[in-house]
Amino acid sequence: MDMAMDKSKTARTAFLGWTAAGGPGGVRWLDHAATTPRLACAVAAERAFYERTNANPGRGLHRLGVAATAALEEAREVVRTFAGDRGKTGIIVFVRGTTEALNLVANAAGTEDEIWVGGAEHHSNLLPWFRGGRTVHVIPLTAAGDLDVGALAEGLRTGRGKGRKWVAFAAVSNVMGRLQDVAAICRVARAAGAKTVVDAAQVAFHGALQAEAWGCDFLAFSGHKMGGPMGIGALWGRTEALEELPPLMVGGEMVVDVEEEGCAMELAEVPARLEAGTVNAAGAAGLAAAAQWVAQCPAETHRRVAELAQEAARQLAAIEGVRVLGGAEEGGRRGVRTSLVTFTVDGVHAHDVAQWLDGEGIAVRGGRLCAHPVLARLGVTAATRASFGPVNDESDVAALVAAVRRAQEALR
Numbered sequence: 012m013d014m015a016m017d018k019s020k021t022a023r024t025a026f027l028g029w030t031a032a033g034g035p036g037g038v039r040w041l042d043h044a045a046t047t048p049r050l051a052c053a054v055a056a057e058r059a060f061y062e063r064t065n066a067n068p069g070r071g072l073h074r075l076g077v078a079a080t081a082a083l084e085e086a087r088e089v090v091r092t093f094a095g096d097r098g099k100t101g102i103i104v105f106v107r108g109t110t111e112a113l114n115l116v117a118n119a120a121g122t123e124d125e126i127w128v129g130g131a132e133h134h135s136n137l138l139p140w141f142r143g144g145r146t147v148h149v150i151p152l153t154a155a156g157d158l159d160v161g162a163l164a165e166g167l168r169t170g171r172g173k174g175r176k177w178v179a180f181a182a183v184s185n186v187m188g189r190l191q192d193v194a195a196i197c198r199v200a201r202a203a204g205a206k207t208v209v210d211a212a213q214v215a216f217h218g219a220l221q222a223e224a225w226g227c228d229f230l231a232f233s234g235h236k237m238g239g240p241m242g243i244g245a246l247w248g249r250t251e252a253l254e255e256l257p258p259l260m261v262g263g264e265m266v267v268d269v270e271e272e273g274c275a276m277e278l279a280e281v282p283a284r285l286e287a288g289t290v291n292a293a294g295a296a297g298l299a300a301a302a303q304w305v306a307q308c309p310a311e312t313h314r315r316v317a318e319l320a321q322e323a324a325r326q327l328a329a330i331e332g333v334r335v336l337g338g339a340e341e342g343g344r345r346g347v348r349t350s351l352v353t354f355t356v357d358g359v360h361a362h363d364v365a366q367w368l369d370g371e372g373i374a375v376r377g378g379r380l381c382a383h384p385v386l387a388r389l390g391v392t393a394a395t396r397a398s399f400g401p402v403n404d405e406s407d408v409a410a411l412v413a414a415v416r417r418a419q420e421a422l423r
């Protein structure tokens with residue numbers, strides 16, 4: 012048996028509903044970018060929290076309350092290390108997911124601030140910055156579909172914002188799928204005095220979070236896109252940067268003192284002040300278990316996933332009438348494709364492609380990918396996206412490419 016195939020079969024059994032032979036319903040799962048299969052260890056950790064402690068963290072003085080608090084703080088530490096913060100320069104705030112994390116940060120920006128967002132952002136890293144009538148500048152893309160760092164540097168140099176500067180971008184865009192030079196972008200941004208916000212939703216499952224090495228101020232990711240539970244995610248922030256954020260919500264356990272007179276409240280320290288209400292502690296335990304699984308995955312697993320995406324991109328691009336978004340695989344590119352490929356088929360709507368592929372037992376995403384301005388910039392109204400993970404192997408690439416050919420024949 013082919014060694015690479017053997018590895019993917021071993022990896023499969025780590026996920027709920029998967030056996031060495033395949034996943035739920037016999038479907039080839041090429042929709043990891045929307046959500047990944049669930050790691051059994053993450054669900055077990057979530058369940059163990061409810062079974063063994065089941066108390067509200069940070070509140071109960073009884074032994075189960077103390078145990079729940081300890082479990083939450085332990086999860087926080089695991090996730091901090093996973094984010095690439097070994098020097099304890101930052102703190103994890105538990106949130107529902109990347110969207111909430113980015114809203115929490117963008118909520119701190121003022122109307123006078125100068126805001127730069129990447130040219131290939133998911134709506135989650137675009138709409139929160141639009142709020143309050145702010146002016147948002149877009150970092151242009153190179154022909155290959157990568158962020159143009161030189162253009163950002165020039166833009167920041169000549170920018171006219173009167174307030175603070177922010178640079179927010181995806182380490183890997185959910186449309187382009189290419190790992191950006193995050194450290195270089197953060198360097199340029201910080202040299203101009205800007206705060207940096209990295210959307211890591213599409214990179215967390217692929218073992219590459221490096222909050223400290225990248226030199227960012229904030230980093231956001233979701234549990235469900237890395238084998239963990241839905242409804243839990245993390246915002247990592249440098250401690251001083253987090254301290255400057257106003258809470259997005261107010262309520263229980265985020266204040267030191269409250270007085271009705273003058274509606275006064277004294278906020279607690281971070282992270283509590285940014286986690287109003289009961290934290291999803293069971294989800295946090297699940298996220299921590301997923302983080303440990305991903306961190307322990309051999310580098311070869313991540314490399315193999317990238318190779319599958321790259322091979323799919325190459326083979327799709329070779330089909331006449333199929334356009335892979337974001338430049339060719341070879342030749343003078345900065346970005347490296349990590350896990351996904353987005354494409355269009357001339358004369359066939361992306362919904363029809365996705366439906367055809369479903370008919371052949373292949374799950375992909377078809378539509379506007381929660382990235383309308385990005386597709387408009389690329390001159391398309393909708394696209395199909397295939398996204399890979401450790402459960403996939405070469406047979407999935409072959410099945411995808413053959414099915415796209417058949418869809419093209421049948422539907423155009």
Ligand SMILES: Cc1ncc(COP(=O)(O)O)c(C=O)c1O
Pocket residue numbers: 044045107108109110111133135136181183184185210212213233
């Ligand atoms: C790049 C990117 N950012 C943010 C999000 C939003 O993630 P969530 O829905 O988990 O908040 C997504 C989801 O697809 C994404 O791909």
